[in-house]
Amino acid sequence: MKNSSKFIIFAPKKAKPFLLFYRKKLNDEANIEIEIQEMQLPEHSAVISTTKNLTGKAERELENILAGKELKTDESFIIKVSKEYSLVSARSFSGLLCGLAETYHQIKKNTGKPLLENSVSSPAVKNRFYHICMSGTTPNIESLIELMKDLKILKYNGIVIEFENKFPYKKHNSFLHQNHYMLEDIKKIRKTAKEFALQIVPLVQCLGHLEFLLKFDEFKGLCEKKGHVSSACPLKNGTFDLFKSFAGEILFAFPETKYFHIGADEVRVHGKCPECKKHEKKNGKYSAFAEYIKKVTNYLFEMKIIPMIWDDIIYRHYPDVRLDGLSKQTIIVNWDYWTKNTQKTSELIFVPGRIGITTSRKRMFDINKFHPPEQDGEKITYEASAFFEDYRWEKMKIYDFIKTKDFPATVKAFPVIEMIKSDGFVPAGASNVRKSLQGTENQDFLQRVLNNKAWGEKLKSSNVDFFIATSWGRGNSLKEPVFNMELMKYTLASGGYFSWNGNGTIEDYDEYFDALLNRLDQPKLSLSLQDLLKGLYSIRSGAFYSEVEKNLLPLKNSKTPFYQMLYLYCKNFLFSVRYESYMERLKKYIYRLEQEKNYPSQEKKQIQQTLETYKKQIQKIEKEAIKILIKYVVPEEASELVTSIFYYKKIEINSLLEIIHKSEQN
Numbered sequence: 001m002k003n004s005s006k007f008i009i010f011a012p013k014k015a016k017p018f019l020l021f022y023r024k025k026l027n028d029e030a031n032i033e034i035e036i037q038e039m040q041l042p043e044h045s046a047v048i049s050t051t052k053n054l055t056g057k058a059e060r061e062l063e064n065i066l067a068g069k070e071l072k073t074d075e076s077f078i079i080k081v082s083k084e085y086s087l088v089s090a091r092s093f094s095g096l097l098c099g100l101a102e103t104y105h106q107i108k109k110n111t112g113k114p115l116l117e118n119s120v121s122s123p124a125v126k127n128r129f130y131h132i133c134m135s136g137t138t139p140n141i142e143s144l145i146e147l148m149k150d151l152k153i154l155k156y157n158g159i160v161i162e163f164e165n166k167f168p169y170k171k172h173n174s175f176l177h178q179n180h181y182m183l184e185d186i187k188k189i190r191k192t193a194k195e196f197a198l199q200i201v202p203l204v205q206c207l208g209h210l211e212f213l214l215k216f217d218e219f220k221g222l223c224e225k226k227g228h229v230s231s232a233c234p235l236k237n238g239t240f241d242l243f244k245s246f247a248g249e250i251l252f253a254f255p256e257t258k259y260f261h262i263g264a265d266e267v268r269v270h271g272k273c274p275e276c277k278k279h280e281k282k283n284g285k286y287s288a289f290a291e292y293i294k295k296v297t298n299y300l301f302e303m304k305i306i307p308m309i310w311d312d313i314i315y316r317h318y319p320d321v322r323l324d325g326l327s328k329q330t331i332i333v334n335w336d337y338w339t340k341n342t343q344k345t346s347e348l349i350f351v352p353g354r355i356g357i358t359t360s361r362k363r364m365f366d367i368n369k370f371h372p373p374e375q376d377g378e379k380i381t382y383e384a385s386a387f388f389e390d391y392r393w394e395k396m397k398i399y400d401f402i403k404t405k406d407f408p409a410t411v412k413a414f415p416v417i418e419m420i421k422s423d424g425f426v427p428a429g430a431s432n433v434r435k436s437l438q439g440t441e442n443q444d445f446l447q448r449v450l451n452n453k454a455w456g457e458k459l460k461s462s463n464v465d466f467f468i469a470t471s472w473g474r475g476n477s478l479k480e481p482v483f484n485m486e487l488m489k490y491t492l493a494s495g496g497y498f499s500w501n502g503n504g505t506i507e508d509y510d511e512y513f514d515a516l517l518n519r520l521d522q523p524k525l526s527l528s529l530q531d532l533l534k535g536l537y538s539i540r541s542g543a544f545y546s547e548v549e550k551n552l553l554p555l556k557n558s559k560t561p562f563y564q565m566l567y568l569y570c571k572n573f574l575f576s577v578r579y580e581s582y583m584e585r586l587k588k589y590i591y592r593l594e595q596e597k598n599y600p601s602q603e604k605k606q607i608q609q610t611l612e613t614y615k616k617q618i619q620k621i622e623k624e625a626i627k628i629l630i631k632y633v634v635p636e637e638a639s640e641l642v643t644s645i646f647y648y649k650k651i652e653i654n655s656l657l658e659i660i661h662k663s664e665q666n
C-alpha cells in the first residue's frame with residue numbers, strides 16, 4: 001500500500017460505529033483522512049485501500065483466509081498487506097474490531113502513515129475485562145462512553161460495571177446518589193457495548209461492602225452486627241431479597257448478560273447475629289456465608305448466568321470456609337494487586353490443607369528498615385504483605401517453619417490460581433489499574449503496569465480464560481475518592497496490552513504506549529512520560545520538583561484528557577510536597593509561638609504570610625481542578641474530590657493561623 005494520509009475502509013455496516021470513532025481519532029491525532037464504505041464482505045472482514053475500486057480479488061483472498069487455519073481463536077485476527085490493499089479478517093466481530101484496533105496502533109507507530117504490517121495475532125486470555133467501581137469520581141455518561149470505546153482500541157472485550165448507587169433502580173432506591181445515571185444513559189451503555197463488542201458484566205455486592213446502603217436507617221436492620229455497616233446478615237431474608245431486586249433490574253436492562261459478579265470480598269463481619277451464631281456453632285465457621293453464596297449463585301445459574309465471586313474470603317483470609325456444593329462452573333476471581341514478577345512473590349504460602357498466605361520475612365525481620373542505603377532523593381518503600389486476619393500467626397505451625405533454615409522459601413507468584421484450579425472451580429485473575437489506597441498524590445503507576453504484566457504472563461502460562469483489570473474509586477463508600485480514569489491511561493492500556501499478548505517487556509510496552517499517545521499536537525515534555533510518572537511516586541527532591549514545574553505549561557495547554565489530568569496531578573503533587581515539608585518543620589516549634597512571650601514578632605509574621613500564601617494557592621488549585629474534573633466526573637463527585645484533597649490542609653492552616661493570632665494578643 002502506498003504512503004498516503006488518505007485511505008478508504010471497506011467494511012460491513014456493523015463496524016461503522018467503531019470506524020467512526022477510529023476515523024475521528026486518526027484524524028485528530030495523525031491528520032489522516034478516512035472514507036468509510038459500507039460493503040458486504042465475507043463475515044468479520046474489512047479492506048483498507050487507497051483506491052475506490054476494489055476488485056473481486058480481495059474478497060476471494062478473504063474467503064481463503066477464513067477457510068484457512070491461521071485464525072486460531074474467535075478473536076484472532078489477520079492483517080494481510082499487499083500492494084493494492086490490506087485485509088483485516090477474524091472469526092468474530094470482536095476479533096475484527098481488535099484487528100482494526102491493531103491497524104490503529106500500527107499507524108500511530110509509523111508516525112501517522114498508513115503503513116501496515118502483516119500480522120497474525122491471538123489473545124493470550126480469552127476474556128479481558130476492565131472493571132469500574134462507581135463509588136467515587138464516577139464518570140459522567142459522556143466520559144464513560146468514551147472510556148468504553150477506548151477499551152476496544154486497547155483490545156479489551158468486556159467491562160465489569162459496579163454501579164453501586166448510580167443505577168436508576170425503580171425499587172428500594174432511596175439511597176441513590178443525586179448524580180446517578182438515568183435510564184437513557186443505561187441504554188447508551190448497552191448500545192455502545194454492542195457496537196464495540198464489549199460484554200457487560202454487572203457487579204452487585206451480595207453481602208459485604210454494603211456501606212453505601214446499610215448506613216441508611218431504611219436498611220440498617222440488615223446489618224450482621226448492629227452499627228457495623230459493611231456487612232449484611234446472610235440469614236435475613238431481606239438481604240437476599242434486596243440482592244435479587246437489584247440484580248433483577250440490572251439484568252432487565254442488560255438482557256445479554258452472560259457473567260454476573262456477586263462481589264463478596266472482605267466480608268469480615270460474620271457469625272455475630274443470634275441466628276448466624278447458632279448456625280456457625282452447629283455447622284462451623286463461615287457456614288452461613290457459604291450457604292448464602294450457594295443460594296446467590298444458584299439463583300444466577302437458574303437463569304443460565306455464570307456467577308463470578310472474589311477469592312479473598314474463601315482462599316486467603318479465612319481458610320475454614322468450605323464451599324462444598326458450590327457449582328464448579330463458578331468463576332473465582334483472585335485479586336492480587338501487588339505481585340510484579342511471575343516467578344517470585346514476596347509472600348509465602350503455607351498449605352496444611354488449604355491455608356492462605358502469610359507475611360514475608362523481609363517485612364517482619366528487616367533490621368535495616370530504619371537505615372536504608374543512601375540514595376539521593378528516593379523514597380524507599382517496603383513491600384507490605386498480607387497477614388492472616390483471623391489467626392494469631394505465632395500460634396500456627398508457620399511460626400516453627402519460619403525458624404527453620406527453609407525460610408524464606410521461594411514461592412511462585414499467584415499461588416491462589418493453582419488452588420482454585422485444583423479445587424475444580426474456574427479461575428480468574430484480577431490486576432489493578434487504579435488503586436484506592438494510593439490516594440490523590442501517591443499513585444505508583446509503574447507498579448500497576450508491572451502487576452498487569454505479571455498477570456498477563458501468569459494467565460497465559462496457566463491457560464486461564466478470565467482477566468479483570470480493576471479500578472477502584474475509593475476504598476469503600478465511607479472513604480475518600482481517588483482521581484478519575486482519564487489520569488490512568490498508562491495503567492489501563494497495560495491491562496489490555498498484557499492480557500492480549502501474555503508477554504513482552506516493559507520497554508516493548510512503553511514503545512506501544514508512546515505510539516498510542518503520539519499525536520501531532522503532542523506536548524513537549526522535558527523528560528519521558530514514564531520517567532515523570534515514576535518520579536512522581538518515588539522522587540522527593542527539589543531538583544525533581546523544578547523539573548516537574550517545567551512541564552506544567554505544556555501539559556496544561558494540551559487538549560488530551562490524559563495530559564490535562566496529569567497537569568492537575570502534577571500541580572497537586574508540587575503543592576503537596578512543598579506544603580508537607582514546610583509543615584513538618586513548623587509543627588515541631590509551633591508551641592514556642594504560643595508559649596514564649598519574647599518570640600520575635602517578625603518571625604511570626606513571616607510564618608503567617610507563608611500560611612496565607614498556601615491558603616491562596618489552595619483556592620487557586622481548587623478552582624482549576626473543578627474546571628478540569630467537571631468535564632469527566634459527575635458534578636457532585638467532582639466537587640467532593642476537590643474537597644477531599646484540601647480539606648485537612650485547610651483545617652491545619654486555619655488552626656495555625658489562629659494560634660499565631662492569639663499569641664499576638666497576649
Ligand SMILES: [Zn+2]
Pocket residue numbers: 224232233234235236271272273274275276277
Ligand atoms: Zn446473621
